[in-house]
Amino acid sequence: MKINIDGKDFEVDPKKRLLQILKEKGFEIPSLCYQEGISIQSRCRLCIVEIEGKLKASCEILPKEGMKIITNSDKVQTARRVNAELLFAEQSKFCSTEHKEHDLCKIISELGVRDRKFDTKKKYKVDLGAAVVRDDNKCVNCGRCVATCAEIQATYAIDFAFRGNKEHVTPYFEHDLNDVACTKCGQCIAACPVGAISEREHLQEVLQVLKDKKKHVVVQTAPSIRASLGEEFGMPPGSLVTGKMVAALRKCGFDKVFDTDLGADMTIMEESAELLKRIEKGGPFPMITTCCPAWILFMEFFYHDLLKNMSSCKSPHEMLGMLTKTYYAKKAKINPKNIIMVSIMPCTAKKFESTRPELKSGVDYVLTTREAAKLIEHFKIDFKKIADEEFDPTLGVSTGAGAIFGASGGVMEAALRNAYETATGKRVSKLEFDQIRGMDGIKHGSIIIKGKEIKFAVANGLWNARKLLEKAKDYHFIEVMACPGGCIGGGGQPLPVNKDILQKRMNAIYQQDAKMKLRVPLENPVVQQIYKELLGNPLSKKSEELLHTKYTKRSKF
Amino acid sequence: MQILKKTNLKALEKAKKLGSEKIIALVSKKGLTGRAGGGFPTGKKWQMVKETPANEKYVICNADEGEPGTFKDRFILENNPETLIEGIMIACFAVNAKKAYIYLRSEYTSLKPKLQKTINEVLKKAKSKLNMEIFSGAGSYVVGEETAIIASIEGKRGQPNLRPPYPTTQGLFNKPTVINNVETLTNIPQLVLFDDWKDLKLHSLSGCVNKPGVYELPIGIKLKDIIKLAEPKNKVKAIYFGCFGGCLPYEQFKEMEMKQENICKQNCALGSSTMIIVDETKSIVDIATNIAKFYEFESCGRCTPCREGTMRILHFLEEISLGKATKEDFETLQELAWVIKETSFCGLGQSSMNHLLSALQYFKKEFEAKLK
Numbered sequence: 001m002k003i004n005i006d007g008k009d010f011e012v013d014p015k016k017r018l019l020q021i022l023k024e025k026g027f028e029i030p031s032l033c034y035q036e037g038i039s040i041q042s043r044c045r046l047c048i049v050e051i052e053g054k055l056k057a058s059c060e061i062l063p064k065e066g067m068k069i070i071t072n073s074d075k076v077q078t079a080r081r082v083n084a085e086l087l088f089a090e091q092s093k094f095c096s097t098e099h100k101e102h103d104l105c106k107i108i109s110e111l112g113v114r115d116r117k118f119d120t121k122k123k124y125k126v127d128l129g130a131a132v133v134r135d136d137n138k139c140v141n142c143g144r145c146v147a148t149c150a151e152i153q154a155t156y157a158i159d160f161a162f163r164g165n166k167e168h169v170t171p172y173f174e175h176d177l178n179d180v181a182c183t184k185c186g187q188c189i190a191a192c193p194v195g196a197i198s199e200r201e202h203l204q205e206v207l208q209v210l211k212d213k214k215k216h217v218v219v220q221t222a223p224s225i226r227a228s229l230g231e232e233f234g235m236p237p238g239s240l241v242t243g244k245m246v247a248a249l250r251k252c253g254f255d256k257v258f259d260t261d262l263g264a265d266m267t268i269m270e271e272s273a274e275l276l277k278r279i280e281k282g283g284p285f286p287m288i289t290t291c292c293p294a295w296i297l298f299m300e301f302f303y304h305d306l307l308k309n310m311s312s313c314k315s316p317h318e319m320l321g322m323l324t325k326t327y328y329a330k331k332a333k334i335n336p337k338n339i340i341m342v343s344i345m346p347c348t349a350k351k352f353e354s355t356r357p358e359l360k361s362g363v364d365y366v367l368t369t370r371e372a373a374k375l376i377e378h379f380k381i382d383f384k385k386i387a388d389e390e391f392d393p394t395l396g397v398s399t400g401a402g403a404i405f406g407a408s409g410g411v412m413e414a415a416l417r418n419a420y421e422t423a424t425g426k427r428v429s430k431l432e433f434d435q436i437r438g439m440d441g442i443k444h445g446s447i448i449i450k451g452k453e454i455k456f457a458v459a460n461g462l463w464n465a466r467k468l469l470e471k472a473k474d475y476h477f478i479e480v481m482a483c484p485g486g487c488i489g490g491g492g493q494p495l496p497v498n499k500d501i502l503q504k505r506m507n508a509i510y511q512q513d514a515k516m517k518l519r520v521p522l523e524n525p526v527v528q529q530i531y532k533e534l535l536g537n538p539l540s541k542k543s544e545e546l547l548h549t550k551y552t553k554r555s556k557f
Numbered sequence: 558m559q560i561l562k563k564t565n566l567k568a569l570e571k572a573k574k575l576g577s578e579k580i581i582a583l584v585s586k587k588g589l590t591g592r593a594g595g596g597f598p599t600g601k602k603w604q605m606v607k608e609t610p611a612n613e614k615y616v617i618c619n620a621d622e623g624e625p626g627t628f629k630d631r632f633i634l635e636n637n638p639e640t641l642i643e644g645i646m647i648a649c650f651a652v653n654a655k656k657a658y659i660y661l662r663s664e665y666t667s668l669k670p671k672l673q674k675t676i677n678e679v680l681k682k683a684k685s686k687l688n689m690e691i692f693s694g695a696g697s698y699v700v701g702e703e704t705a706i707i708a709s710i711e712g713k714r715g716q717p718n719l720r721p722p723y724p725t726t727q728g729l730f731n732k733p734t735v736i737n738n739v740e741t742l743t744n745i746p747q748l749v750l751f752d753d754w755k756d757l758k759l760h761s762l763s764g765c766v767n768k769p770g771v772y773e774l775p776i777g778i779k780l781k782d783i784i785k786l787a788e789p790k791n792k793v794k795a796i797y798f799g800c801f802g803g804c805l806p807y808e809q810f811k812e813m814e815m816k817q818e819n820i821c822k823q824n825c826a827l828g829s830s831t832m833i834i835v836d837e838t839k840s841i842v843d844i845a846t847n848i849a850k851f852y853e854f855e856s857c858g859r860c861t862p863c864r865e866g867t868m869r870i871l872h873f874l875e876e877i878s879l880g881k882a883t884k885e886d887f888e889t890l891q892e893l894a895w896v897i898k899e900t901s902f903c904g905l906g907q908s909s910m911n912h913l914l915s916a917l918q919y920f921k922k923e924f925e926a927k928l929k
Contacts, residue, residue, distance in 0.1 A: 042719060042859075042902050043859055044860075045860050045862055045901075046861075048900055055899040055900055057900070057902070060719055078895075078896065079896050079899055082862075082866075082892060082893060082896040083861050083862055083896065086866055089865065090861075118869055141858065141861075141864065143859075160714060163856065164854060164856040164857070165853070165856070165858070165864050165865060166858070
């Protein structure tokens with residue numbers, strides 16, 4: 001199909017909306033409420049273009065043969081400017097977005113607005129959640145968070161309430177996020193173009209403990225952030241910055257830098273033992289992974305009958321936190337009370353997880369990838385130039401199985417590698433489980449362990465998880481990560497994100513695995529040593545005490 | 558009045574004998590168009606729903622008569638509900654729908670018990686298995702818009718949604734749906750049964766007149782002849798076509814034939830033939846402020862220009878009436894009104910400035926006199 005844009009003819013896909021076409025063809029069209037993967041909001045009215053003399057929002061228009069579009073007439077400019085002024089005046093606080101792509105302030109200055117033309121009288125209470133903070137005073141009602149929560153995460157924690165200029169986003173009955181069925185996944189943060197939703201920051205607290213000479217401050221870094229942290233410092237998506245990250249954190253003043261990949265290896269040891277035990281006992285199936293705290297909350301809110309199927313393993317960073325305060329404390333002869341464990345995670349739900357009383361968590365503070373970047377910036381460290389360093393070896397040796405935890409399908413793949421080797425004594429013939437790699441929402445496959453066919457399935461994004469759970473009975477083992485693409489697309493990751501960036505981060509993670517010599521947790525010498533010196537065997541009494549947990553039924557209302 | 562003639566289920570009988578094809582052809586032939594303002598040919602709408610394959614189809618009778626100054630649907634609901642219900646039954650028969658809704662605006666709740674009783678009686682008398690439900694609205698003006706009605710019945714927020722898909726292909730619960738106005742559906746049995754059926758339209762007349770009320774008049778009658786019927790109290794200054802239709806100065810346009818296309822040429826809309834008569838004793842600025850208040854209150858909040866803009870418009874108009882506004886404010890007001898009209902998402906936002914833009918076109922001096 002041919003259309004004419006600003007006097008030039010273009011061949012276009014008739015199924016795509018005009019805004020998408022214009023962006024692909026390199027036209028700069030301001031827009032706030034459009035987001036790939038959710039329904040069309042048509043709220044902000046910034047993407048106005050002129051079609052045959054009439055002004056139309058390009059996000060809602062499908063192209064027609066011979067359509068003539070003007071993207072920059074005076075009429076268009078005026079309409080965009082006035083709407084931007086109205087949006088600007090809606091905020092009683094300035095936006096603080098880290099979304100480089102959709103910066104309202106940038107859009108406004110490009111449209112020639114320098115100051116607020118109208119005053120605002122709106123005043124809302126800031127919703128200070130344990131993991132996610134919502135400040136309606138910055139909100140411009142674009143609807144992306146609401147649509148993301150409903151259409152991608154199937155959680156429906158927030159929606160619009162009231163009408164007209166009193167309309168605003170809120171959980172039901174204007175409750176706080178803490179008091180409603182919110183999984184804390186933080187996808188709304190990634191969706192928000194004005195920074196009205198953000199993580200609950202713990203940066204200041206961490207800066208305080210770093211100054212405290214009496215404290216031994218230890219940091220651990222999640223598998224996925226080494227593939228994304230570089231983006232915060234202007235490096236291209238998919239840059240693997242493990243060495244720089246370790247060096248920079250050490251320079252920030254952390255006494256030890258440990259690797260959550262090792263925690264992941266430990267999780268796999270316990271989880272694959274649990275799987276083999278269930279295979280022996282005949283159930284309950286499917287066994288469901290529990291590395292993702294948003295997913296755990298989702299199950300605790302919405303699927304009470306399947307809680308018994310959840311693996312009892314704590315998540316990797318919680319396991320490593322526990323080991324730091326027991327195994328490492330003993331080795332280094334430090335009073336565990338003086339150890340402060342900081343986790344750098346791609347995730348906002350981990351912030352909530354570390355406050356769960358039943359975990360007696362070994363983790364004191366959780367920082368997101370974005371906060372970690374701010375921390376490094378605070379110490380004025382030139383991240384791009386810093387020389388690579390290695391993790392501290394006491395709890396810093398890991399395998400490729402731990403490394404791939406950051407991508408959807410990674411936990412499943414790692415567990416299967418380890419379970420196969422534990423059960424048969426041999427490495428699985430092909431370590432790469434290609435059927436559960438990649439960006440698809442739901443993936444599945446099967447493997448024969450000791451003559452028994454084990455069927456497994458993987459989902460990312462909670463709508464996909466809901467769809468998968470409808471067929472849960474068909475499988476023995478299910479992995480779910482709440483965020484699209486897995487932890488690489490977590491709510492605490494650098495912004496913006498899109499499918500292309502996620503794919504690059506994912507590739508980086510699998511490349512890292514391919515380069516490693518150790519690829520099955522069973523082969524990890526540190527893991528072996530921990531079992532020898534502290535735990536005995538997987539699922540032993542000591543590991544049950546330190547590394548396993550229970551789940552609670554939570555009410556939706 | 559033709560609209561009050563009862564058909565006593567004889568039209569339904571005749572329709573069933575003719576079959577759905579012929580009924581739709583008859584409605585098309587007689588040229589019945591939507592009475593809510595859009596003016597879409599009713600037969601064509603039915604044909605589209607009939608042709609869309611689906612295991613279920615719905616008919617919705619739009620009784621969410623929210624336009625200020627409009628009360629003709631209420632007149633029918635009070636005085637001839639039997640014929641309306643028969644009309645709905647014929648619509649269901651024509652498109653093969655098993656379920657019908659009457660979406661009754663919340664302000665008409667007092668009519669509900671009688672209407673429910675009439676439905677039960679008519680369905681019983683016709684030995685019909687049709688499922689007809691009265692669905693009470695929650696008091697929002699914008700829910701008169703068809704996609705918003707659908708959202709409201711589905712239990713969602715009563716906000717308009719993106720078209721296409723149109724309700725005729727993907728309407729209520731994603732099924733093909735006929736949405737017709739009360740007056741349109743009441744005309745159906747009458748045009749089926751009576752050979753002398755004429756295309757008459759109900760007019761709601763109110764304002765500075767001695768005889769406000771519902772008048773049944775042929776389409777295309779001259780404005781002055783309509784206004785004369787209502788007996789104005791003083792010299793008429795302007796006619797408001799509800800809130801959304803905008804206004805016209807009476808003296809200049811009194812010879813105009815009241816047809817949709819004539820009024821559209823003046824950037825106004827006839828809508829459901831609502832006319833609020835304003836005489837020389839009233840200030841256009843006050844009326845504009847009052848209407849702006851209405852739109853500020855009724856905006857659903859979906860799109861920026863309507864959500865934020867209507868509030869700003871009200872603010873400026875209040876400043877003007879108080880004599881506090883400057884020339885710059887007045888210019889901002891005009892620019893804002895234009896942007897709201899041009900860029901709002903739905904019909905409510907787009908038409909919410911008609912009253913102001915037409916008032917500015919014909920009565921600008923009244924505004925300017927109040928500036929600082």
